[in-house]
Amino acid sequence: MAIPLLRIFLLVIALAAAASSATAEDALAPDAQASDTHAPADAAPAEASAPSLGTLRPPSAARAAEGLAASRSQVLELRDPAPRVLTLDLTRDANDIWDRIRRGFGMPDLDTEAVAEQQLFYLNRPGFLKKVFERGGRYLYHIVDELERRGMPTELALLPMVESSYNPMAYSRARASGLWQFIPSTGRNYNLTQDKWVDERRDVIASTNAALDYLQTIYDMHGDWHLALASYNWGEGAVGRAVQRNLAEGLSAEYSQLRMPEETRNYVPKLQALKNIVSQPELFHFELPYVPNTRHFVTVTAPAGIDLATAARLAEMPLDEFIALNPSYNRPAIAQANSLVIPVDRAERFRARLAEHESSGKQWRTYEMRRGDTLASVARDFGLSVNELHQINGLDARSRVSPGYTLLVPNGVEPDGAIAAARMIPRNAALDTSTIPSPSASKADKKGGRKGAQAKGGGKSGAAKASAGSRTAGKASPGSAKAPAKSGARAAPKSSGKSAKPAQTNQKR
Template sequence: MRFLHLLMLASLLWLTGCATTGTPSETTTPTEPAAHTPLYPSGPLSPIATGAAGSMAVAGIDAPSDLWDRIRRGFAMPDLLGEQVADREQWYASRPDYMQRMTERSRKYLFHIVEELERRGMPTELALLPYIESAFNPQAVSSAKAAGMWQFMPATGTYFDLKQNAFRDDRRDVLASTRAALDYLQKLYGMFGDWHLALAAYNWGEGSVARAIAKNEKQGLGTTYPELNMPAETRMYVPKLQAVKNIVANPERFGADLPLIENHPYFQSVEITRDIDVSLVASLAGIREEDFRALNPSLHRPVILAAGMPQILLPWDNAQVFRRNLQAHSEGQYASWTVWSVPTNMSVSTAAQRAGMSEADLRQINGIPPRMMIKAGSALMVPRAATTRQDVSSHLADNGQIAFTPEVVTRRTTVRAGKRGETVASIAKRYKVSAADVADWNDVKTSSRFKAGEAVVMYLPVRLASTSLARTSSKQPAAKAGSRKAAKGGAAVRTATAAPRAAGKTRVRSR
């Protein structure tokens, strides 16, 4: 029986061999020809040299282990060599504490920048540029008033649609400033066709680089980055970036300890549909307010105006917590602050009284400096009434500004009515004050008339009071006492710094 089974198995194998080795005419005809004929080497194979293997561009299929690995894989700019690069490598390598603080700070923002660079097909070295610009500090402000981690000047920020108003400065905004910086770098690369020159223009200005190139061309000189004549700061700009790139590429060589930054988003964007306090957002998200501001550094004030800032950034794991808690929030009012457009020039004390808050609090929350009045049209952050349901308009949220005018200190001044006498109105007109004030200062009616030579009390700006004094003194004979002080005492205009007689009177006016 066993022999019979073996014989049947052998027969089946023989029939199978016939089916697979026959010609096409003996089997089903193919419906389409083969795609190609494979080629095989005719001679013996030679081993691949190490150099040849290293030059092959083989795409890895494994995901980057961390964000540093991902950045290294995207390096695409030509390396800059030279003593300046070595000098900057030594500078960074000898400051491990500084490098640690700087790279730790970048943890919140680096993933988003790398994502944007890859989406645009730009070299990932550019993700390291904020290390050079601001040490990845979004609150950094230079002596030239450049702000944010990408260090935009006010005019350049405006050109790239970065709003700068009383409530926020988008030069510090993570998403907006990164978008603007990469837009600018792409524009510069399009102008110069070279990343090193584009970076020089980012630091020095495109016009300056263009003029330097034109000057070298006129003199028959080279026009690459190392060959141009430029300021010392720009000369060291690309070497700094190259040094950081080299440290990131090979941290062991420089003894650097880069913190682990996972290849995962640090934050999520969350939509905001109503004005809401910063403190409430932090509370609903379960984070500290300073951590919220680190991700939303453009905010100036304690409230988020939805019309101007319709989205905020929250840590990845806290975004859903915020959404859930916001939905469950039962209070009808999300914002305890609103914006008041000041109707006329007024003192800080008057504005504070109208807003129902202390002068110190009004100054602090709106950044009002001392000895300044608030100009008409200024957008002040003030407490929001519990019954108010209307949020700040988009126009005010995007364009609100605060403007000031110096306070004019007034001084108690005594003037004399003319030889024929004067009315309250005529004296008020002469000194550009209101007739009601003149009447109040002298306890008379606005329709009253002063006798010739009668003393009239006035509160005039110091500058105007001094001018009146000089004009009156020039008409008087020399002082009999032979002293300037005596001349002042006998003049028709007497000044003093005594407080106004009527309590509560404001003696500060705008120019």
């Protein structure tokens, strides 16, 4: 009798344990099911929600559960990781320029699906991203320095990447030019000289000052950095009207709520995406190129008449690198005593060699066309071919010049270096189509949306109008004329009674 009773007792214990296990499993199942397949009625689907800033989108709980649900005996709690908080040690000096930029972030973050899309767009092109950050390295210290001096948020140092991919030769179909993509009228409004000798929209120092002046003006107008950036892209008049339209309809006047061209709607998300990547590159498995937090260049006064190739040689720099620091010149020689931008570590040597060069008397001069002159006759008188004269002066076979037109001509100096430099100077630089296309293109320029009092561009964001990097429509390139093949020595300029005067113009920096 004892044995049957013992068996019954053990059976009761087993049944009780099974019931307890089933109850626990049933209690857990609804929660797991809710997190896997259901969302509150007022919530967006998990796949459609934007990731938190600075975090990568995690796999959905549903997909994760499907892969791990082989056994109900295992209970897994799946949660989105909490956003990582960016921490900075302000008691030490910045490690590099990126560290310094992070310390000066001052704009409110934008956390939208558009930001996630732009972030993914950049991260899917790591080679492009690295190339553009490297190109920006020569300009970033100066831009960050100026932002800090003015008390402006350092996110703005990343704006030239959106605008021009940090290419000072970028030129758009809307005629916007330079790192900051000024159109001619806004450039003139901000005192950027634009003539046949120089275009200060491409000048690194002058255009940065003008861009930050403009950005501060439109920030003061709107009191909101997102609206200021939208104005920089679309025009403050257009943004102001969009704000008033929303207010009149009882809607929010925040950037994300305005009705804007698609390009403008994606403009701030592009900058925010870059900010996120710079904030925590390791989170995105992206390595920022090292850019030291040290001054990259200084300005040195150079005399009138020196050509860019000679200046590059005196600075012991490749010509293309020299022009990248001095991109504002429309001609391959300096028409008036002016400042040249020279790397800090080469400046002292450059000054010494420049003094030696000045004593040689070899320089470029200007010649004013007279009645009866032709380009062929002037070229012959100064020992040039017509093609060489064209290249040096930004002309082509269709060019017609009249008496009084000023030409750049050599005075005791071989023109080969100037011709090489001329090939690197854009003649209304076409844009680079070999790089990344825009995910979207706006037609705001065709609708006149950029006609605010100081509209900067032409209805396109930096994505659509910049060159040498992101989303462009043609390549910054020199003139197409080529120097003729040479045989033997160059004919010496003959004395023709024509006087060439020292190069000069009313340009300023």
